[in-house]
Amino acid sequence: MLESDSNFALQAHNLNIFYGDFRAVKDVNLSIERKKVTAIIGPSGCGKSTVLRSFNRMNELVPTARSEGQVLFMGQDIYDRQVDPVEVRRRIGMVFQKPNPFTKSIYENVAWGAKLNGFKAGIGKPNMDEWVEYCLRKAALWDEVKDKLKQSGLSLSGGQQQRLCIARTLAVSPEVILMDEPASALDPIATLKIEELMRELAEEYTIIVVTHNMQQAARVSDFTAFFSMNGDRAGFLVEYGNTNQIFTIPQNKMTEDYVTGRFG
């Protein structure tokens, strides 16, 4: 039987992911440390996002997708029959590549997820207004939006929208936050803000971030997983370790070629 270590937030065991007959990801074994930032890097099409999305069962929204192997979250296989994906997705939140605020007010964007997951105000507990403010502060957005909470979430700039999406994710109290290239649609200043935010959030949350930007991975992450693929186009984990080590003394030739820009 597979042992789970409480140091790890998520553990993938022999994870294989298929789209129809096509194997997109093969035999991934990966253990994500708690309250750290883990970056997943690799060339396009190597299955980084697929792996990330399989960590909160978002992948199964794609009709043809299916997975084999295990993903352990706090020692429990999230693909177990008894596990409801809806509960998994609350505890393992996700921020997407393109900011996708709801077509609701800024306030409602944050409050909606909490409300539908049974948020209850009580003595010694925050009420909804306080909770929305807390989440927006955590996402470093409060000062910019506190006077226009009733305005549409879509009226914000791209970077603000992405931080609103982060605040919205925080509002359901997840333990892990998955980020799928969260800054790739943003300008450098907005990107910097998101990166700073990731560092701050890592004090409380486990963060896994997929990125194309190796400088970003080097700047924000504690650990880095490098994925690549071979002729069969199935992505696999090449090397995983401390970010410093991956970028300075990579053990694998493929990793070295990639991080030094000699890939391909």
Added chain:
Amino acid sequence: MSTPTNSIRLTPYFESNLPPRNRKASIWGTLFLLSTTIGMIMLMLLLYNIISATFGLVAIDNQVDPASLAVNGVPIEELDQEALITIIKENTSKGKFRQLEREQPLIERTWDEVYQVVIDDVVQPNDIVGTWPLVESLTRKEEIVAEVKQEHPKATVKFTSWINPQFITSPQSSDVLKAGVRTALLGTLLIIAITIVIALPIGIGAAVYLEEYASDTWINRTIQTNINNLAGVPSIIYGMLGLAIFVRAMEPITSGAVFGFTDPTTANGRTILSAGLTLSLLVLPVLIINVQEAIRAVPNSLREGAYGLGATKWQTIWHHVLPNAMPGILTGAILSISRAIGETAPLVVIGAATYITFDPDGPFSKFTTLPIQIYQWTSRAQGEYHNIAAAAILVLLTLLLSLNATAILLRNRYSRRY
């Protein structure tokens, strides 16, 4: 990958061809403008035609002087009922007299009613001796008046708007000047109400199922293909279906018999309910396709965002998919309702009455609708019926436009929210 081993430096030559390209573009632009212009002209002609027939001069001949009807020096006000009936018999056509007798035997009516018949049908029969379209009425007024004076010395010529409050509030009548569209208008409104109540929830429900729930299996693909094909089926076929199912097979329900509703005049299933059900069937495929289109247009990123927060499928659909698809859903509803309002053929097949003078009083009533009324009037030989048909077309267009305007207002309200 293969690269030429002995690479020769190739310098391509480009012929300057910008003028012909621009020329081609401007030719196409002109063609598109031309098509738009032709369309606009057609529309103008249509409107001109309707409006020209709705307003214009009418010559009405009131030939009989009441004094000339006096029998042996006794004026008609003082004659007894039988004498009045004799006057009616002598001074109206046989057909008219039979019709009066059929409505209610004259002898059974009160004296006042019979006297009214004398005034309406003998003294002022309102025989229309001529009608003229709008433009002619405005430009040749004197000539027309002179012409009429020559042929019908007692006739009066006056400018008439065939569409007027009395036209909208009067029931169907055999007298053109008294005929109105109330019966047809009420029939249309009731049928549309039933169509909306039935088709909208079913259509939206089916579309949500097909887009959000149905997996990609052959059976769902077959359903989808069939819906697409049904949208193109001629409406008369829906009429046949309605006749077989709603009028015949479901007669106890559509005639209201099971609900204890018995009306001797509607002893069968040819009711407003049958018509509404038939039109619901007719618009469902178009509605489903439009709503599906609207749902598909909601970006997937919104669904993912909701799922990512731990929303269930239903919460995602209810809070994000449907509100964001609402403008498109309303557009689909507008199209469907417009189509249903204009349908004639299926309603004729299921047995709409062409001539009824009483208001439909509920879903189990006999009915006629505006398009059927218009069709019936335009197929009459007398020119003045064409005038009231044009007036009825204006009523139909106004009804359509106001329903559409409501839906567009609703749509804009939804789109403006965020």
